[in-house]
Amino acid sequence: MQNKHAKRYNRPQAQQVRIIGGAWKRTPLPVLDALGLRPTPDRVRETVFNWITHQIDAGWDGIDCLDLFAGSGALGFEAASRGARSVTMIDTHPAVIRQLEQNQEKLKAGNISVQRADALASARDLALRGQRFGLVFLDPPYQQDLLSQSLPLCKGLLAKDGLVYAESGMPLPFDEAERPDWLADWEPVRQDKAGMVHYYLLKLHENEA
Template identity: 70%
Template sequence: MQKKKPAAKVPVHGPQHAKQVRIIGGSWKRTPLPVLEALGLRPTPDRVRETVFNWLNHLRGDWGNLRVLDLFAGSGALGFEAASRGAQQVTMVDANASVVRQLQTIQEKLKATNIVVQRADALALAQSLAQRGQRFDLIFLDPPYQQDFLSRSLPLCDKLLADGGLVYAESGLALSADGDAPEWMAPWEVVREDKAGMVHFHLLRRRED
């Protein structure tokens, strides 16, 4: 029987990490991703990512053609998962210097040539990318819940999303409650949604006119 290739060991730099998550599929399956002690850093749990990426496999299929934007990268769990599965390019953005250094360390260890890591304010960068005409097939939005980032970042995605593109959004609240959906959800249709503990997670697409 052929031995399984061991997961890459990723060193930790900067602040002590509280825990780790793992890449669950693709070329870097089982690779641990350290989670730094950073304000608002809340990695998407493994079982949630497994559900979400099953949805994406069903809806989008070939990862090799997908351009991905991970706008609040944090631990990198979502962005590295997409890259592991063969996404054409993954742009990972975070404003925290320690978090960005950790993402770059992991990127270098994995020799992930399909990943670009940027330190930037997510909202400002989203506006800049839209002005430059960049478009993405899949956008991950997993911002800190308490700072109203989702209501501010989702409208920006309208100009960043390629035709047929999808947005993944995590929230402390369901986004499709009957008659109670927030106003900023009006242009968006919930394609898939589920809940794990206190986390509501959704796949969104633009509503057809």
């Protein structure tokens, strides 16, 4: 049975990712190529983490992160490498979880928690339990409409002035005439495009924060 949260992509992928910065800079981490995982490209991650570092005034040690569709773990491991206070990684596929745990052990990453669970259900549960995060990563499979389901849940997950990184295979329609309800509470802090990857750093509108 295909994992509904496994990241599928239509081009060959390398079987490892490389951490861009921080304590584990240049460290390669294996990726389960057989599952067709789609790690966020190095160039995109470098740009995004520069954005985030600027937004938080380099204060990574005060940031709790949630990597909701962890997959390869490229985003979560990058945040942990840069000194995030905690990183919670969520995925539902057993093989993905095993690989994440092996990479966590390789890095001796005490600030990372790996959990096997459904992403949407976990987001609801974490919000109900009152857990809040300064940064949430949303990099779900592009073709399954998971971004429109998961982004609204982040309203109940963000700490004050928290940020969401969102990645999509299509541009997000922020124009007022086209904006869907699930984007209504959000505004882009930064955005860019690399190939077919559209990526955004988002925050809640001030009246929603």
